[in-house]
Amino acid sequence: MRKQSRFILSVLAFGYAFLYIPLLSVIVYSFNDSRLATVWGGFSTRWYGELFRNEQILDATFLSFRIAATSATLATVFGTMAALMLVRFGRFRGRTLFSGMITAPLIIPEVITGLSLLLFFVTIQQWFGWPSQRGFSTITIAHTTFSMAYVAVIVRSRLSAMDQSLEEVAMDLGCRPARVIFDITLPLIAPAMVAGWLLAFTLSLDDLVIASFVSGPGANTLPMYIFSKVKLGVTPDVNALASLFILVVTVTLFAAWFLTNQREKKS
Amino acid sequence: MNSTRNPCFIRIRGVSKLFGDFVAVDNVDLDIAQGELFSILGGSGCGKTTLLRILAGFEKPTTGRVEIDGVDVTDIPAYDRPVNMMFQSYAIFPHMSVEKNIAYGLRKDKVARAEIAKWVDEVIELVQLGDFRKRNPEQLSGGQRQRVALARALIKRPKVLLLDEPLAALDKKLREHTQFELMNIQHELGITFVVVTHDQEEAMTLSTRIAVMDKGRLLQVGEPKEIYEYPETRFVADFIGTINTFDGQVSAVDEQHIHVDCETAGGDLLAFNEHELKPGDKVCIAVRPEKIFISREPPENNEDIRVKGTVDDLGYLGNLSLYRVRLESGKVILVSQQNRQRSAKRSIEWEEQIWVSWRPRSSIVLVN
Numbered sequence: 001m002r003k004q005s006r007f008i009l010s011v012l013a014f015g016y017a018f019l020y021i022p023l024l025s026v027i028v029y030s031f032n033d034s035r036l037a038t039v040w041g042g043f044s045t046r047w048y049g050e051l052f053r054n055e056q057i058l059d060a061t062f063l064s065f066r067i068a069a070t071s072a073t074l075a076t077v078f079g080t081m082a083a084l085m086l087v088r089f090g091r092f093r094g095r096t097l098f099s100g101m102i103t104a105p106l107i108i109p110e111v112i113t114g115l116s117l118l119l120f121f122v123t124i125q126q127w128f129g130w131p132s133q134r135g136f137s138t139i140t141i142a143h144t145t146f147s148m149a150y151v152a153v154i155v156r157s158r159l160s161a162m163d164q165s166l167e168e169v170a171m172d173l174g175c176r177p178a179r180v181i182f183d184i185t186l187p188l189i190a191p192a193m194v195a196g197w198l199l200a201f202t203l204s205l206d207d208l209v210i211a212s213f214v215s216g217p218g219a220n221t222l223p224m225y226i227f228s229k230v231k232l233g234v235t236p237d238v239n240a241l242a243s244l245f246i247l248v249v250t251v252t253l254f255a256a257w258f259l260t261n262q263r264e265k266k267s
Numbered sequence: 268m269n270s271t272r273n274p275c276f277i278r279i280r281g282v283s284k285l286f287g288d289f290v291a292v293d294n295v296d297l298d299i300a301q302g303e304l305f306s307i308l309g310g311s312g313c314g315k316t317t318l319l320r321i322l323a324g325f326e327k328p329t330t331g332r333v334e335i336d337g338v339d340v341t342d343i344p345a346y347d348r349p350v351n352m353m354f355q356s357y358a359i360f361p362h363m364s365v366e367k368n369i370a371y372g373l374r375k376d377k378v379a380r381a382e383i384a385k386w387v388d389e390v391i392e393l394v395q396l397g398d399f400r401k402r403n404p405e406q407l408s409g410g411q412r413q414r415v416a417l418a419r420a421l422i423k424r425p426k427v428l429l430l431d432e433p434l435a436a437l438d439k440k441l442r443e444h445t446q447f448e449l450m451n452i453q454h455e456l457g458i459t460f461v462v463v464t465h466d467q468e469e470a471m472t473l474s475t476r477i478a479v480m481d482k483g484r485l486l487q488v489g490e491p492k493e494i495y496e497y498p499e500t501r502f503v504a505d506f507i508g509t510i511n512t513f514d515g516q517v518s519a520v521d522e523q524h525i526h527v528d529c530e531t532a533g534g535d536l537l538a539f540n541e542h543e544l545k546p547g548d549k550v551c552i553a554v555r556p557e558k559i560f561i562s563r564e565p566p567e568n569n570e571d572i573r574v575k576g577t578v579d580d581l582g583y584l585g586n587l588s589l590y591r592v593r594l595e596s597g598k599v600i601l602v603s604q605q606n607r608q609r610s611a612k613r614s615i616e617w618e619e620q621i622w623v624s625w626r627p628r629s630s631i632v633l634v635n
Contacts, residue, residue: 165358168325171345172352173372173423187362 023246030239038234047240057225057241064205064222067136071143072200076193078144079151079200084185086152087159088167102156105149114213117142121214134216142214143204150203151196158192159185191259198256202249273336276301276459277322277427282331283483284317291317292328293483299476301336304453304460306470309480310506315463318480319429322461323352336426346375351425355432357416359404365415366391366400372423390418393452410441417449421456428453430462434469446472467507471495479503501551501633510553511600512633517548524627527552531598537572538630551633556603558629561590561615566624573624576600578617590615592623 030048034041051057086099105113121138125131131138166188170180186193208223215224222245229238277299284292292314299305307315320326321333324345332341340348351372360368369390373383391400394414399407407415413433420428433449434442450473453460464470470477471491478488479502487494487503498504501512513536515529525544526535529552536552544550560566566573579599580591583606590602602623608614615621 163356163358165354165356166360168345169352169354169358169360169419170371170375171325172323172350173419174346174375175371176346179375184360 027243030243047236050237051240060220060222060225067140068201068204071140071204072197074144075148075151075200076197079148080155082152083155102152105146110209114210118213135219138214139211142210147200147203154196155192158189194259195256198252272301274300278334280332282328285329290483302457303475306462306474306477308470313480314483315480319463324348349426351420352429353416353420357412365402369418390422394418427459504553513552517544517546531596533596537627538632553631556601559602559623559625571624578619
């Protein structure tokens with residue numbers, strides 16, 4: 001009995017070590033006093049301070065958060081609309097096709113999504129003269145397109161689990177159909193929407209590949225900045241930056257998990 | 268029934284509903300009087316819920332019209348109809364308290380706050396939910412949820428209240444109790460209730476009248492007694508209660524009676540000729556188990572129908588005894604007798620040779 005549980009524990013420990021030691025080493029080395037990123041020179045928080053004096057990093061961070069927040073919001077709006085349409089508005093021509101297509105962006109390789117979006121932006125620029133410059137707007141649109149699929153999938157599963165007679169009751173009691181969505185449907189799927197938003201936010205924050213494709217000169221998101229820095233050799237401030245990044249993403253995902261769990265227990 | 272009440276309060280004319288090729292409701296004509304507690308009874312998939320949803324306005328009939336209180340409501344959407352519905356799942360809004368759930372309908376009608384509070388108090392009193400008004404739905408039991416759903420549907424004082432399997436989600440004991448409560452509330456408010464149910468016992472106890480449905484058609488409409496004692500089709504006879512049937516052919520007709528030659532009964536069965544039948548017509552004679560007498564000696568009354576048999580099985584239920592009797596033809600029929608005498612001994616035992624008999628009046632003639 002004891003032996004077995006010890007065995008299980010060590011398997012568990014190994015698995016998690018495999019997952020988390022690389023991340024941990026980044027966090028540990030972010031408190032390294034040495035100028036060389038890979039040589040330990042004592043504990044210090046100087047690189048965190050350095051971080052906040054680096055204009056480039058601050059710009060990249062600000063851009064990344066702006067893109068993440070905007071694209072997450074747009075993705076939530078569009079994703080929810082798509083889910084509502086697929087689940088609630090009966091059978092229409094091509095519904096099966098559309099509900100299959102909504103999940104396609106989840107499995108298409110990022111490189112291909114990025115490439116096709118780039119081609120798309122270049123083409124419409126030639127035709128309409130917009131976007132004259134690739135950067136915030138193009139990355140935001142690109143992120144919206146793929147994270148919208150995630151939101152739609154989350155909201156759709158919540159919607160189909162929801163008792164449809166709740167909406168009918170509201171209508172029966174004198175509520176107009178357009179109003180029912182705000183009175184009943186949206187409050188009940190709100191947790192899924194929030195979870196979807198948070199997921200879209202972190203997806204956008206994490207993305208390097210698609211952003212690299214559709215970005216233009218001068219517009220560097222945080223992952224792009226880190227990646228370019230690493231190519232020139234890792235500096236300790238990148239470790240500090242990465243640590244903060246891990247913190248933000250973890251907190252957001254935890255909040256998403258907490259919110260959905262909390263509400264589900266209730267209903 | 269009060270004679271001043273409108274006998275055609277709900278008027279359904281030629282209503283059909285098709286889902287693709289499937290005929291859910293097939294050319295239904297039905298009148299429901301004001302203040303009735305009307306039940307639509309049928310098995311699952313018989314179209315009863317679809318008919319109810321047509322009344323509520325959730326489904327539009329493919330053909331036909333629906334009138335409520337003299338107004339054609341066929342094209343009026345659910346939210347503008349003077350009709351409220353209680354759903355089978357009760358569909359309590361999970362994000363609102365009991366009070367808010369109940370007040371919802373009035374808030375949608377932009378009724379003044381003070382007025383709403385007054386009505387809510389009244390309805391909560393009616394369904395005895397006083398202690399639970401601030402609760403959230405997840406803290407309620409099944410019976411309490413049912414009350415919230417009922418109160419929420421009643422608060423708008425609808426002309427018609429539609430109830431979809433109102434008691435199906437409750438356990439047996441609670442169901443019986445709630446049944447009478449529903450009847451009291453209906454009586455008190457005088458609102459016309461239309462109940463959809465698959466439970467024939469529930470329909471019999473609750474309703475002033477019952478409509479039996481099968482495959483989208485109305486088979487028979489009548490008071491519970493009529494439906495039970497005078498079923499018009501084999502389906503209705505079978506669906507409501509238990510019944511013994513004998514297929515046969517009319518062999519002779521006299522002034523009042525018909526003689527039906529039934530192979531399974533081993534001879535002629537007598538019945539009243541209510542359908543103007545002629546010799547040679549194929550009919551079915553049906554008898555309810557409680558209309559049959561069971562005796563050791565041949566019954567004295569010569570008019571009675573008498574058939575010999577053996578007791579295959581018997582069951583003692585306290586108030587009743589049930590017998591499975593094998594006739595000489597091999598057919599097994601069900602007989603039930605009230606236990607009128609207080610006795611610990613059985614009067615009739617297993618494998619005993621007995622006579623079963625019934626009055627010609629008790630023979631139900633079903634013409635296919």
